[in-house]
Amino acid sequence: GALDGEEQQAVEDGLTQALAADWLKVAPELGAFYNALGRHAEAGRLYEAVAVKEADDDRKLRAFLHAGSAFVRAGELPKAEALLHQAIEIAPRDSRPYRQLLSQVYAGKEDLDGARMLVTKALRNGADPVPLRLAFAEAAQKLGNREAARTALIEALPKQGGSFEVLAALGRVYLQEQNFDRAALTLRKAVRLKPDNVAAVYALAMAEEGRYRFAAAQDAYLRALSLDPKDDRVRERYEALQRKVLENQ
Numbered sequence: 112g113a114l115d116g117e118e119q120q121a122v123e124d125g126l127t128q129a130l131a132a133d134w135l136k137v138a139p140e141l142g143a144f145y146n147a148l149g150r151h152a153e154a155g156r157l158y159e160a161v162a163v164k165e166a167d168d169d170r171k172l173r174a175f176l177h178a179g180s181a182f183v184r185a186g187e188l189p190k191a192e193a194l195l196h197q198a199i200e201i202a203p204r205d206s207r208p209y210r211q212l213l214s215q216v217y218a219g220k221e222d223l224d225g226a227r228m229l230v231t232k233a234l235r236n237g238a239d240p241v242p243l244r245l246a247f248a249e250a251a252q253k254l255g256n257r258e259a260a261r262t263a264l265i266e267a268l269p270k271q272g273g274s275f276e277v278l279a280a281l282g283r284v285y286l287q288e289q290n291f292d293r294a295a296l297t298l299r300k301a302v303r304l305k306p307d308n309v310a311a312v313y314a315l316a317m318a319e320e321g322r323y324r325f326a327a328a329q330d331a332y333l334r335a336l337s338l339d340p341k342d343d344r345v346r347e348r349y350e351a352l353q354r355k356v357l358e359n360q
Contacts, residue, residue, distance in 0.1 A: 119148065135165060139177070146181060155181035159194060172201045176211060183215040192216045203236035206243055213246035218253045226250050230263075241267050245276055252284065260284050275304040279311045286314055291321030309338045313345055320348075325356050 122144060138161045145154035158178035165171040175198035182191035195216065198208035209229060217226035226247055233243050244267035251259035264281040267274075282298035285291075295318040301311045316331030332349035336342065 135161060135170075139174070142177060142181070146184070151181045151185035152187060155179075155185055155187070155190065155194075162194070162197070168201055172198050172205065172208075175201070176207055179208070179211050180215070183211075183219065188216055188219050199236075204238050206233070206238045209233040209238055210242055210246040213243070213250045214253075218250040221254055223251060223254055223256060223259060241274055241277060245280060248280055248284070252287075257284055257288055261288075273300055273304070275301055275308070275311075278304065279308070279314070282311070282318070283314055286318055286321070289321065291318050294318035295322060295324070295327075307338055309335050309342065309345075312338065313342075313348075316345075317348070320352055325352065328352055329356075 123141070127141070138157050142154040142157040142161070145151070145157065155178050158174050158181055162171050162174035162178055165174055175194050179191045179195040179198065182188070182194065192212065195208045195212045198205075202208070212229055213226050217223070217229065230243050230247050234240055244263045248260040248263040248267075251257070251263065261281065261284045264277055264284065267277045268281070278297055278301035282294050282301055285294035285297060295315065298311060298315040298318055302308070302315055305311060312331055312335040316328050316335060319325075319328035319331055329349070329352060332345060332352065335345045336349060339345070
């Protein structure tokens with residue numbers, strides 16, 4: 112169960128005392144404790160202090176990433192941005208700090224131009240383009256710019272011959288744009304790569320329904336339901352389609 116105020120205080124006191132003995136080991140635990148209580152700014156400050164003290168680059172990077180996330184949750188975007196840029200300096204080719212900046216900071220600031228510049232910088236530094244373009248597309252979609260999202264995802268495709276994540280994300284953009292033929296084509300490729308991904312199968316069903324291919328849509332809805340029988344949303348769409356088919360016979 113949830114800890115009451117007194118128990119929380121006891122845990123915090125215990126962790127704070129342990130902090131004196133083994134600072135780098137205990138601080139992340141105390142940070143996680145603060146996050147769990149919604150005290151995100153305190154968590155952020157602790158992770159930042161760990162990052163500054165830590166000698167090992169990998170652990171330093173992780174601490175900066177945790178600090179960035181905590182400050183985003185605290186609503187302190189400029190602080191999060193500064194720390195994530197410090198993470199980039201440690202590991203310029205690691206895609207994680209860029210992805211966090213794109214999906215958490217730039218989306219939060221509604222700054223798509225800044226996001227574009229960051230992607231350019233990341234690519235120059237040799238970071239993996241696919242996760243970057245995915246994160247940029249996600250930020251663009253959050254800001255309602257489907258065209259920018261679509262362009263980024265199409266750019267991510269050829270290098271991979273098609274990763275599931277890119278195909279599924281691109282299919283969903285086409286679906287939102289009501290470009291049902293393109294959506295069905297793209298989502299079919301995604302489902303071929305991961306036949307048991309419920310979200311992709313469900314999106315494919317909606318695309319097929321959108322282009323009036325009701326038999327294909329019924330198959331896909333049934334497949335989604337067999338993968339997740341408890342999903343009421345899928346069941347409702349399937350039953351509505353059944354009624355539509357009966358009415359049109």
